[in-house]
Amino acid sequence: MSDRVPADATPAEPAAERPGPLGPRPSFPAPLLESLAQDHLDPGYQRAADRRRTGGAPARVSGSWLLAGTVVIGLLLGVAFQTTRANSAGVDEARLGLLGDVSRAQADASVLEASVVALNDELRSVQAAAGGGALASLTALEQMNALLAVTGPGLRISLNDPEAATGNGAVLDRDIQLLVNGLWSAGAEAVAIGGVRLRSTSAIRQAGGAILVDNRPVLWPMTIEAIGDPATFQQRFVSTPGFGRFSSFEQLYDVDFEVSPVGDVSLPAAAAVDARYVEQPTATTTAEATTVPESGTAGTGTTTPTS
Amino acid sequence: MTAPAPDAPEPAAPAPPAPPTTTDRQRRISHLLIGVLCAVLGYAIIIQVRATDNGDTLATARPQDLVAILDGVNRRGADLTAEIDELQRTLATLRSGGASSQAALQEAERRAQALAILAGTAAARGPGVSMVMTDPATGVTPEVLLAALQELRNAGAEAVQVNDVRIGVNSSFSGRAGAITVDGTAVTAPYTILAIGDPPTLTAAMNIPGGVGDTAKRAGGTLVVTAATTVTVDALRPLQPTTYARPAGG
Numbered sequence: 193m194s195d196r197v198p199a200d201a202t203p204a205e206p207a208a209e210r211p212g213p214l215g216p217r218p219s220f221p222a223p224l225l226e227s228l229a230q231d232h233l234d235p236g237y238q239r240a241a242d243r244r245r246t247g248g249a250p251a252r253v254s255g256s257w258l259l260a261g262t263v264v265i266g267l268l269l270g271v272a273f274q275t276t277r278a279n280s281a282g283v284d285e286a287r288l289g290l291l292g293d294v295s296r297a298q299a300d301a302s303v304l305e306a307s308v309v310a311l312n313d314e315l316r317s318v319q320a321a322a323g324g325g326a327l328a329s330l331t332a333l334e335q336m337n338a339l340l341a342v343t344g345p346g347l348r349i350s351l352n353d354p355e356a357a358t359g360n361g362a363v364l365d366r367d368i369q370l371l372v373n374g375l376w377s378a379g380a381e382a383v384a385i386g387g388v389r390l391r392s393t394s395a396i397r398q399a400g401g402a403i404l405v406d407n408r409p410v411l412w413p414m415t416i417e418a419i420g421d422p423a424t425f426q427q428r429f430v431s432t433p434g435f436g437r438f439s440s441f442e443q444l445y446d447v448d449f450e451v452s453p454v455g456d457v458s459l460p461a462a463a464a465v466d467a468r469y470v471e472q473p474t475a476t477t478t479a480e481a482t483t484v485p486e487s488g489t490a491g492t493g494t495t496t497p498t499s
Numbered sequence: 500m501t502a503p504a505p506d507a508p509e510p511a512a513p514a515p516p517a518p519p520t521t522t523d524r525q526r527r528i529s530h531l532l533i534g535v536l537c538a539v540l541g542y543a544i545i546i547q548v549r550a551t552d553n554g555d556t557l558a559t560a561r562p563q564d565l566v567a568i569l570d571g572v573n574r575r576g577a578d579l580t581a582e583i584d585e586l587q588r589t590l591a592t593l594r595s596g597g598a599s600s601q602a603a604l605q606e607a608e609r610r611a612q613a614l615a616i617l618a619g620t621a622a623a624r625g626p627g628v629s630m631v632m633t634d635p636a637t638g639v640t641p642e643v644l645l646a647a648l649q650e651l652r653n654a655g656a657e658a659v660q661v662n663d664v665r666i667g668v669n670s671s672f673s674g675r676a677g678a679i680t681v682d683g684t685a686v687t688a689p690y691t692i693l694a695i696g697d698p699p700t701l702t703a704a705m706n707i708p709g710g711v712g713d714t715a716k717r718a719g720g721t722l723v724v725t726a727a728t729t730v731t732v733d734a735l736r737p738l739q740p741t742t743y744a745r746p747a748g749g
Contacts, residue, residue: 329611330607334614336614341746344741365649383669400563402560465617473624
């Protein structure tokens with residue numbers, strides 16, 4: 193404690209052995225307001241001014257204390273930094289591992305999908321070379337299952353949610369569901385989101401900020417392409433609730449939303465669905481059903497409760 | 500703590516003869532310090548900008564979301580692998596048949612039947628769920644039904660019908676609460692939805708907290724989901740070739 197006071201301290205200084213905030217001034221016991229009114233100079237300044245007048249050197253915090261304090265603060269900062277880094281390193285490592293797994297699995301799935309599409313094409317050509325009778329309806333069925341890559345006139349929707357990357361995006365999966373619902377109701381014949389062609393089993397959902405289409409993550413900014421009648425498509429789409437919702441998003445949340453008609457869009461094929469649960473009811477009813485849709489849209493459906 | 504001894508005289512000794520040198524040195528040190536601090540600050544800003552500038556949604560996704568994404572991608576991979584096996588088997592059968600047109604025709608028919616079920620032009624049967632959504636308050640909007648369909652698809656439903664309308668890839672819901680149309684056909688409450696798929700998965704998907712069941716309840720309705728070993732989805736969609744979407748490359 194004693195090194196606190198330099199050797200050349202003025203005679204008044206010894207009282208500062210235990211330095212109170214106001215120092216050893218006589219006004220010390222005075223109430224705060226009174227002292228504020230009386231003492232126009234801070235006691236510290238006063239002391240320094242007195243000392244200068246008497247020719248003493250300015251009081252200094254001794255270098256060793258400064259050094260010790262700096263070392264201690266440095267140590268504290270270092271320890272805090274190490275702890276934070278050690279904690280985040282584990283989390284980051286797990287996250288990076290997951291990220292690697294996701295991109296690997298995605299690359300694998302893309303390769304698999306490409307071979308499914310290629311095998312489908314091959315199968316079609318083998319069948320065309322061999323038979324040919326049932327092919328007209330087969331092509332229509334393949335189209336209804338989104339198994340063929342298609343081109344045609346349509347709309348391209350550019351969509352960007354600037355906040356999506358932070359996980360606080362305004363656009364949720366149900367908004368994109370509604371938008372796509374609007375495209376279908378406006379007469380779309382084929383739709384792809386971010387290059388993922390929609391098929392009858394495709395769902396649109398989200399995991400955090402990422403939008404999953406048919407279980408494939410689609411990154412922002414997102415492009416939705418659809419093929420439809422160029423004469424009516426856009427006009428009908430503009431009046432759907434999905435379009436209306438995104439128009440207000442554009443105004444309220446800075447979401448980029450741009451719909452432009454395109455003369456020719458190309459949509460990729462989707463992979464065939466690997467059906468595991470559906471089967472024909474019976475051979476006879478199927479034959480009737482595929483050929484005679486008279487009971488068609490009036491079907492009621494039946495269920496057998498679980499025993 | 501021997502430092503104070505050499506330290507104490509230091510300020511006193513150089514002070515009277517050469518005060519400018521001390522201030523010069525101090526000034527130089529403080530300039531140096533300011534420079535170093537500015538450099539550190541600049542570096543930190545660059546790091547921060549780089550971290551935020553990376554707009555990749557996946558790179559910034561939370562671990563739990565990544566797990567969900569990975570699960571989905573893996574599921575898709577498994578589906579694709581099964582599909583490849585199936586296609587390769589079919590191709591092998593066709594080729595071993597020595598280009599017999601009979602075999603090819605049979606195979607084409609079998610394939611057409613499978614596709615017809617998925618497209619909705621043929622009736623389908625299988626395990627699944629049957630659910631009834633009531634709407635006494637006329638609060639069930641087309642969006643509620645759309646959400647139900649998306650949940651069912653996500654849970655792996657392969658064939659779905661809503662009241663008397665078979666759902667296909669291009670099915671859409673329009674209208675408003677109490678006057679909903681599905682693909683242009685009016686549907687009225689109570690809404691009966693049949694879906695073929697894995698019954699426990701479908702049931703769980705409908706009863707998930709904050710899911711379709713809760714949404715229906717918020718709209719003043721109820722949702723009763725019944726798992727069944729056999730569900731028959733027999734509403735049909737017409738076989739409809741596309742007009743504007745032409746097959747790419749022939």
